[in-house]
Amino acid sequence: VPAKDITGNIFDIQMFSINDGPGIRTTVFFKGCPLRCLWCSNPESQQTKPQLYYFANLCTKCHRCVAVCPNGAIIVDEDGNVEINRKKCKVCGSCVSVCLNEARKIVGENLSVEEVFALVKRDELFYRNSGGGVTFSGGEPTLQSEFLLKLLKSCTDYGFHTALDTCGYVSWDILKPVIEMVELVLFDIKHINPIEHKRITGESNQMILNNLRSIIACDKEITVRFPLIPGYNDSRENLDVTGSFLNELGIKSLDILPYHRLGIGKYKRLGLPYMLNDIEEPSQEKIDEVINQLENFGLQVSVG
Numbered sequence: 085v086p087a088k089d090i091t092g093n094i095f096d097i098q099m100f101s102i103n104d105g106p107g108i109r110t111t112v113f114f115k116g117c118p119l120r121c122l123w124c125s126n127p128e129s130q131q132t133k134p135q136l137y138y139f140a141n142l143c144t145k146c147h148r149c150v151a152v153c154p155n156g157a158i159i160v161d162e163d164g165n166v167e168i169n170r171k172k173c174k175v176c177g178s179c180v181s182v183c184l185n186e187a188r189k190i191v192g193e194n195l196s197v198e199e200v201f202a203l204v205k206r207d208e209l210f211y212r213n214s215g216g217g218v219t220f221s222g223g224e225p226t227l228q229s230e231f232l233l234k235l236l237k238s239c240t241d242y243g244f245h246t247a248l249d250t251c252g253y254v255s256w257d258i259l260k261p262v263i264e265m266v267e268l269v270l271f272d273i274k275h276i277n278p279i280e281h282k283r284i285t286g287e288s289n290q291m292i293l294n295n296l297r298s299i300i301a302c303d304k305e306i307t308v309r310f311p312l313i314p315g316y317n318d319s320r321e322n323l324d325v326t327g328s329f330l331n332e333l334g335i336k337s338l339d340i341l342p343y344h345r346l347g348i349g350k351y352k353r354l355g356l357p358y359m360l361n362d363i364e365e366p367s368q369e370k371i372d373e374v375i376n377q378l379e380n381f382g383l384q385v386s387v388g
């Protein structure tokens with residue numbers, strides 16, 4: 085299939101990104117993820133299909149959208165507020181174009197390899213001058229592996245540095261060809277215990293840890309990251325087992341990603357419940373404590 089005929093569902097392309105690998109980068113966000121981490125700050129990345137965002141704060145209750153919805157998916161309450169019946173909504177986008185206040189938006193767009201590459205290529209001078217490149221993130225990029233491989237090849241052929249940000253929950257058959265082509269892998273360890281991992285992400289970590297071993301065996305440059313979620317994966321025991329596991333694998337450094345609540349607004353826009361209302365962002369004291377504990381395992385720990 086020619087590259088122009090393969091499309092990927094992409095929900096964002098972030099220019100001048102500096103946290104997803106070396107130098108100045110462009111990060112391409114793929115839609116669709118096999119995990120459901122309770123703390124996910126990109127809930128719009130989880131489903132593979134496009135979704136409808138509704139910004140209630142921008143709505144002036146004009147009801148133009150109600151009139152055009154072909155599926156009767158927009159309901160008006162007694163105060164004139166509009167609500168979306170997500171079961172009926174087919175994400176057709178008719179309401180988006182009639183809303184004069186931009187209170188509606190479709191998240192996720194099917195783009196061809198060429199279209200994404202053209203956007204990525206615009207910043208090539210920045211990559212070359214800063215030692216940067218392109219990062220594939222999401223969601224889980226490998227869920228759209230055919231598209232990913234074509235895009236990756238275009239970037240590699242052009243000499244761009246490439247990085248894959250993966251949750252690791254994908255079969256090795258699919259992951260392997262991507263790992264072989266990409267230069268850097270960003271890999272998350274969310275919990276070391278398989279049962280706890282399933283409880284907080286929806287799936288066991290067995291395949292993830294096996295993939296981590298396989299990536300290391302490929303001698304690939306890898307950055308391991310640990311999202312620090314208070315009360316969910318910050319126990320002394322989990323940190324000790326994680327630290328010694330990474331140490332045995334020969335991992336030298338670890339990035340801690342402290343829990344934050346910046347994604348909450350996105351849950352509202354998608355009409356989804358937020359599951360972690362009971363916890364707060366970790367204090368600096370707690371973060372320092374975790375760093376100290378992990379450093380005991382010979383890891384160089386930084387906060388990402």
Ligand code: SF4
Nearest residue numbers: 153173174176177179
């Ligand atoms: S996207 Fe289409 S189906 Fe969904 S609410 Fe808007 S007009 Fe109705």
Ligand code: SF4
Nearest residue numbers: 143144146147149183
């Ligand atoms: S068209 Fe836009 S502003 Fe008007 S009711 Fe619908 S969402 Fe609100």
